[in-house]
Amino acid sequence: DGGITQSPKYLFRKEGQNVTLSCEQNLNHDAMYWYRQDPGQGLRLIYYSQIVNDFQKGDIAEGYSVSREKKESFPLTVTSAQKNPTAFYLCASTQTTGGLTNEKLFFGSGTQLSVL
């Protein structure tokens, strides 16, 4: 089955701790994205990566970091600098055809991060 796998499903963070959310895709997509979802709000873009070893900040990148060492993996680290990390985090990917990034986002099932 092709798709995007996020783990863990639930994660708890202690004060001052960094935590890393995993996102793996076997769709052979070039572009990958991290979104944050808060109750009653739309999806907000944290970081995105169009290609391996390259990534750009989204609208709310402060307090987060990412890496893209492999095409299939795009882990997100929520650092201690993120003062309000409790949210549902979604990873997504899109296909690139002929150098153009497709518009359809494929999402994982998400990780719920809570602060202890």
Add this chain to the structure above:
Amino acid sequence: GENVEQHPSTLSVQEGDSAVIKCTYSDSASNYFPWYKQELGKGPQLIIDIRSNVGEKKDQRIAVTLNKTAKHFSLHITETQPEDSAVYFCAARERGGTASKLTFGTGTRLQVTL
């Protein structure tokens, strides 16, 4: 930047009735408008999209309409079924942008009752 407003925030309909969700956008340069459905505990899934050169698009029981002059677009679900219960998000993307330029609405929780 783009701003997308979505109404209503919650919608309850009886099975078999129609449901309509409306979105407005601010940037007249936006030209791509997708709708995503998010079931409980899952990630959103694209259900239908429309581009600015088209006024309406249908796919079985769902349809989307676009009014460029008024800068609003709507999702129509006919003959609703319990499995239509979910949160629906609209989005708008500026002309020439990639998926990274999508601005999402705040979502509508649709409840289809028996």
